[in-house]
């Protein structure tokens with residue numbers, strides 16, 4: 199047998215590492231820090247030019263309630279999310295864990311305890327995989343900006359950074375995801391010593407999955423806030439879209455219309471699934487740690503829906519986006535190498551639903567939840583499902599999944615607007 203190349207081995211290891219993550223599909227992002235007290239977005243320090251000395255006072259006034267992470271984890275579980283990622287240190291520089299690198303941390307200031315430990319314990323209690331977000335950019339550290347101009351400052355800042363990341367990777371048991379953020383102000387991975395740092399991370403946490411924000415591609419890409427549903431990221435790279443719930447990562451009150459609706463979140467989940475991606479949906483807890491009511495309400499409904507229809511997205515799914523067309527009445531996902539297709543019907547058509555352009559023979563159509571068969575007719579270019587209820591049977595979100603068992607890989611061709619005769 200031919201000797202496997204290094205690249206093959208690496209690719210196989212990557213695939214093995216990523217498996218749970220792909221199958222999980224849906225995670226919770228948590229942005230929580232000193233900024234949560236101001237309720238004006240996590241960039242408030244920078245956007246309002248609050249001087250460091252003034253901002254620092256927030257470290258002593260922050261007194262979160264005991265163990266709010268249990269409520270987040272309970273909610274994540276209920277929402278059908280399988281993993282969490284929490285900000286251990288955001289751009290403001292305040293460390294949420296008990297660190298030896300600085301006194302500017304939760305254990306030594308207002309909270310008086312290790313908030314990262316509470317979070318880790320909560321994830322374990324509720325059976326969720328554990329992710330750490332870590333901002334490389336640091337507005338508080340005296341060398342955080344200076345490191346770009348001053349070699350000694352850069353060395354000190356890298357030692358600090360590696361010290362922080364090393365602690366996070368050493369003191370909390372198994373960690374599943376490392377989510378770096380903003381690599382300002384150093385211009386290259388060499389300047390950040392990203393390779394060296396991630397080598398250390400992988401030595402300490404051999405199964406960990408690392409994102410692409412330390413200027414190296416690593417395990418997955420991280421499109422943010424906006425993903426063009428018609429132009430999903432290319433095949434070949436794993437990706438996770440991170441999204442706010444209401445336009446701010448850190449807690450900031452917002453009117454109900456600014457919050458993503460249950461249906462919008464389902465639409466993202468369907469389309470990302472079809473494109474092979476994950477959704478990391480954010481909550482910004484209030485300073486006391488409580489979750490904004492609208493997040494709880496909507497996530498609870500999403501979870502209820504996923505409990506019924508989860509088969510259409512969890513587990514091994516196909517990247518089918520390129521093989522199917524957009525449809526005015528809903529979204530596609532597929533499994534089983536394209537032979538099981540799921541049509542997430544979000545605009546109910548009444549008693550008949552017609553789908554054009556299928557290049558596969560449908561053997562069976564049924565409602566996903568009940569398994570109840572649906573009568574259908576398939577002519578060359580048209581599938582017509584018949585005898586459907588007059589209105590959308592899904593009472594949770596108005597999204598009903600219809601399952602189609604196909605004779606061959608799902609493929610749909612409708613062309614660019616012409617009727618094919």
Ligand code: GLC
Pocket residue numbers: 229240241379380422440447
């Ligand atoms: C951006 C923002 C940051 C947020 C992050 C989440 O990089 O700077 O505030 O934490 O996106 O992806």
